[in-house]
Amino acid sequence: MTSTQTPQFAGPTSGEDGDRQQRRVGFSQKLGRWDVKLSPYLYISPFFILFLVVGLFPLLYTAFVSIHDWDLIKGQGDSVGLKNYDWVLHSETFWKSVRNTFSIFLLSSVPQIIIALVLAAILDANLRAKTFWRMGVLVPYVVAPVAVSLIFGQLFADQSGTINQILTNLGLPTIGWHADVLPSHIAIASMVNFRWTGYNTLILLAAMQAIPRDLYEAAIIDGATRVRQFFSITIPMLRPTMIFVIITSTIGGLQIFDEPRLFDQDGRGGADGQYLTVTNYIYQLGWTNRNFGRASAVAWILFLIILVIALINLMITRRIASDQSAGEKKRKKVRA
Amino acid sequence: MRKTTRKFLAVTAGVASIALLASACSSDSNSSDDPSSSASSSESAASTEKITLKVATFNEFGYKDLYKEYMSLHPNITIVDDKAAKSDDARAAVQTAIGADTVKDDIIAADSDWMPELLETPDYFLDLASDTVKDRWPAWKSALSTTADGKLIGYGTDAGPEAICYRKDLFEKAGLASDRESVAKAIGTSWDDYFALGEKFMSKKTGAAWFDSIGALSQGMVNQLDAPFENPETDEITALDADSQIKPVYDLLTSDKVLAQSAHLQQWTPDWNAAFAKDAFATQLCPPWMTQIITGNAPDQKNWDVADVMPGGASNWGGSFLLVPAKGKNADAAKALADWLTDPVQTAKIFVQYGNFPSQTAATTDPSVTGKTDAYFGGAPTGQIFSNRFAPIEKQPYRGSHYFAINQALGDAYTRVDVTKSDSAADSWKKFETAVKDLG
Numbered sequence: 174m175t176s177t178q179t180p181q182f183a184g185p186t187s188g189e190d191g192d193r194q195q196r197r198v199g200f201s202q203k204l205g206r207w208d209v210k211l212s213p214y215l216y217i218s219p220f221f222i223l224f225l226v227v228g229l230f231p232l233l234y235t236a237f238v239s240i241h242d243w244d245l246i247k248g249q250g251d252s253v254g255l256k257n258y259d260w261v262l263h264s265e266t267f268w269k270s271v272r273n274t275f276s277i278f279l280l281s282s283v284p285q286i287i288i289a290l291v292l293a294a295i296l297d298a299n300l301r302a303k304t305f306w307r308m309g310v311l312v313p314y315v316v317a318p319v320a321v322s323l324i325f326g327q328l329f330a331d332q333s334g335t336i337n338q339i340l341t342n343l344g345l346p347t348i349g350w351h352a353d354v355l356p357s358h359i360a361i362a363s364m365v366n367f368r369w370t371g372y373n374t375l376i377l378l379a380a381m382q383a384i385p386r387d388l389y390e391a392a393i394i395d396g397a398t399r400v401r402q403f404f405s406i407t408i409p410m411l412r413p414t415m416i417f418v419i420i421t422s423t424i425g426g427l428q429i430f431d432e433p434r435l436f437d438q439d440g441r442g443g444a445d446g447q448y449l450t451v452t453n454y455i456y457q458l459g460w461t462n463r464n465f466g467r468a469s470a471v472a473w474i475l476f477l478i479i480l481v482i483a484l485i486n487l488m489i490t491r492r493i494a495s496d497q498s499a500g501e502k503k504r505k506k507v508r509a
Numbered sequence: 510m511r512k513t514t515r516k517f518l519a520v521t522a523g524v525a526s527i528a529l530l531a532s533a534c535s536s537d538s539n540s541s542d543d544p545s546s547s548a549s550s551s552e553s554a555a556s557t558e559k560i561t562l563k564v565a566t567f568n569e570f571g572y573k574d575l576y577k578e579y580m581s582l583h584p585n586i587t588i589v590d591d592k593a594a595k596s597d598d599a600r601a602a603v604q605t606a607i608g609a610d611t612v613k614d615d616i617i618a619a620d621s622d623w624m625p626e627l628l629e630t631p632d633y634f635l636d637l638a639s640d641t642v643k644d645r646w647p648a649w650k651s652a653l654s655t656t657a658d659g660k661l662i663g664y665g666t667d668a669g670p671e672a673i674c675y676r677k678d679l680f681e682k683a684g685l686a687s688d689r690e691s692v693a694k695a696i697g698t699s700w701d702d703y704f705a706l707g708e709k710f711m712s713k714k715t716g717a718a719w720f721d722s723i724g725a726l727s728q729g730m731v732n733q734l735d736a737p738f739e740n741p742e743t744d745e746i747t748a749l750d751a752d753s754q755i756k757p758v759y760d761l762l763t764s765d766k767v768l769a770q771s772a773h774l775q776q777w778t779p780d781w782n783a784a785f786a787k788d789a790f791a792t793q794l795c796p797p798w799m800t801q802i803i804t805g806n807a808p809d810q811k812n813w814d815v816a817d818v819m820p821g822g823a824s825n826w827g828g829s830f831l832l833v834p835a836k837g838k839n840a841d842a843a844k845a846l847a848d849w850l851t852d853p854v855q856t857a858k859i860f861v862q863y864g865n866f867p868s869q870t871a872a873t874t875d876p877s878v879t880g881k882t883d884a885y886f887g888g889a890p891t892g893q894i895f896s897n898r899f900a901p902i903e904k905q906p907y908r909g910s911h912y913f914a915i916n917q918a919l920g921d922a923y924t925r926v927d928v929t930k931s932d933s934a935a936d937s938w939k940k941f942e943t944a945v946k947d948l949g
Contacts, residue, residue: 246607246630264947326779331928333783351778352929438777440597441917444924445931445940460601462914462948463626 239469257470270454278426280362289373310371322435380414565614567599571863615843634662663830664851668868669796670898678812679791683713693818703820707770718772724923732824739909763934797866823901918944
């Protein structure tokens with residue numbers, strides 16, 4: 174976002190400067206012109222240089238590795254064309270990992286954003302000891318993922334776990350948190366939610382505080398209830414922030430690694446791949462099976478999947494943005 | 510004015526006391542180093558320059574006190590402990606270092622399960638052979654770290670001669686004799702005897718299972734085979750062939766008779782850990798390091814004991830090695846340290862203090878080792894028992910380049926049948942076949 178904006182800023186200023194330039198000539202002036210023209214790019218260049226080194230280069234190198242036989246230790250082997258991609262796309266385990274990734278992503282992101290929204294709305298109200306409550310929701314985010322996995326390991330253990338103990342005491346059948354597909358996804362999603370809900374809450378809360386209060390005052394005068402205010406003012410005004418939160422949690426959700434890896438002692442996504450995610454599959458192919466070629470092919474397919482989803486996100490974003498301006502016009506009309 | 514002088518005085522006093530302390534410390538360490546350094550100067554006269562050696566370990570190697578001892582013997586050497594949280598992390602770190610051909614640690618500890626992979630890149634490691642270590646280990650142990658053309662790349666640290674740990678109270682409850690000798694006799698020398706006794710135990714309906722997990726038993730049985738997964742000559746995968754050595758083991762362990770004796774636990778899970786304190790199972794394959802795990806998982810359970818027996822013959826489970834990257838800046842100093850750390854004198858000390866059983870032949874008969882008893886296991890003479898279990902070990906199974914991955918896939922196959930019960934034995938084997946074929 175910033176990268177597209179900065180040159181736009183530089184555009185008009187440098188043009189203006191160019192007009193003056195023709196009147197007064199001199200090296201220092203020339204330097205000054207370059208300064209104005211180039212420095213914005215210079216200022217943003219560290220990011221792009223860094224991106225080239227740690228972003229673009231690995232991306233292209235991974236593509237290079239993916240069309241070779243490549244052993245973790247022995248390194249580069251023969252070039253095999255698209256054989257690795259062919260193998261991956263015909264691998265049952267790969268599609269299982271895609272299913273798991275999307276399932277865990279939906280089970281974590283959807284409830285997470287809804288809960289974050291509700292929590293933010295509550296925190297936005299006039300509470301005593303505001304800062305205490307606001308910092309409180311961030312505490313889980315500070316806890317290290319390894320510690321989180323220890324806590325949830327105790328909760329979700331199949332026989333000795335707290336949740337199954339409670340179920341047994343209530344006379345209910347126990348749940349195979351590590352054995353069955355959906356329960357394992359729910360357990361992992363709850364670890365993700367525990368960690369990220371507070372973070373999203375604070376972002377949404379900040380956006381809520383930026384909503385002009387007079388909108389609410391007008392609504393109160395019109396006799397709108399709290400619930401009506403929430404759905405008719407808060408949520409529409411939050412749209413840009415919501416889009417940000419949704420995009421970041423999509424990217425994070427599709428790359429989920431820590432939680433499923435720490436969910437059991439092996440970190441290989443269950444004996445039958447019940448909770449093997451795509452990133453875990455990459456790790457398994459690369460480090461357990463020592464086949465970097467295939468691991469890189471999966472990495473690239475994941476990259477393309479994320480790209481497609483980001484494009485879909487973008488389309489929805491545009492539609493919502495235009496909806497919003499349409500909504501504003503309507504509102505203006507109503508007010509007038 | 511008065512305030513400033515006071516402050517000034519306080520500051521000078523503080524500085525002076527720190528200086529005093531510092532000088533006291535340094536003079537102290539100097540005086541204590543002097544005799545030892547003069548003693549060690551005779552054995553390593555050439556090395557007086559300051560050297561820092563980084564040692565990468567995992568779990569517990571028991572080196573803390575030995576590092577101190579070595580550093581006081583060699584004042585110019587500083588040892589830095591680089592301990593990984595999980596052994597899997599340590600394995601990934603070694604492989605990454607080899608892949609990138611960089612040296613991060615001067616000494617690398619490696620589990621015997623990873624040795625086959627490391628033996629594929631012998632050039633990365635220093636040849637550690639020397640006269641002093643020639644007959645330090647039994648042949649089966651040094652074979653694990655020796656390349657086909659005879660280069661020794663690792664010094665053996667500990668070993669895992671397997672015995673059987675059992676619960677006295679559960680044996681009594683089932684009407685079986687519970688003293689060490691009778692249990693050893695009853696369990697017998699073959700797996701058939703072991704499972705026959707298991708059947709007898711289960712028929713008494715004590716509520717406990719006979720053993721913890723078929724995955725654990727499989728590990729014990731694999732250690733008794735010659736070539737469980739791969740052909741020793743060609744390194745080709747044989748696990749799926751008609752004359753597969755592992756298939757009969759799989760079929761036996763996933764038979765209804767054996768599954769009925771299982772506690773259906775998966776090793777290393779929280780459930781498995783918690784089961785040691787409860788009346789969940791009566792017997793457990795027990796290399797020396799397992800005794801530490803049992804003690805840690807069930808500190809208040811007073812009924813565990815060790816029997817001097819192993820069905821199917823004496824065998825080894827686990828044990829590690831110290832390797833030295835050849836390109837390390839101080840490879841020779843690192844080799845000397847690795848040599849010293851795996852010397853029988855040192856490894857005997859580690860066993861007494863931490864319980865890691867030595868792999869050095871001389872250390873296993875050392876009186877301090879054989880004389881060790883374990884109060885937790887009813888005062889069992891664990892040193893003597895494991896020494897008895899160690900002596901008859903003759904071989905280790907062949908472990909090729911696919912061993913680690915196939916072993917993990919096999920573990921998953923057992924878990925699907927034994928723990929999650931999501932597949933029949935035949936279906937689970939089919940999935941295992943797919944996983945193994947994917948390696949090719």
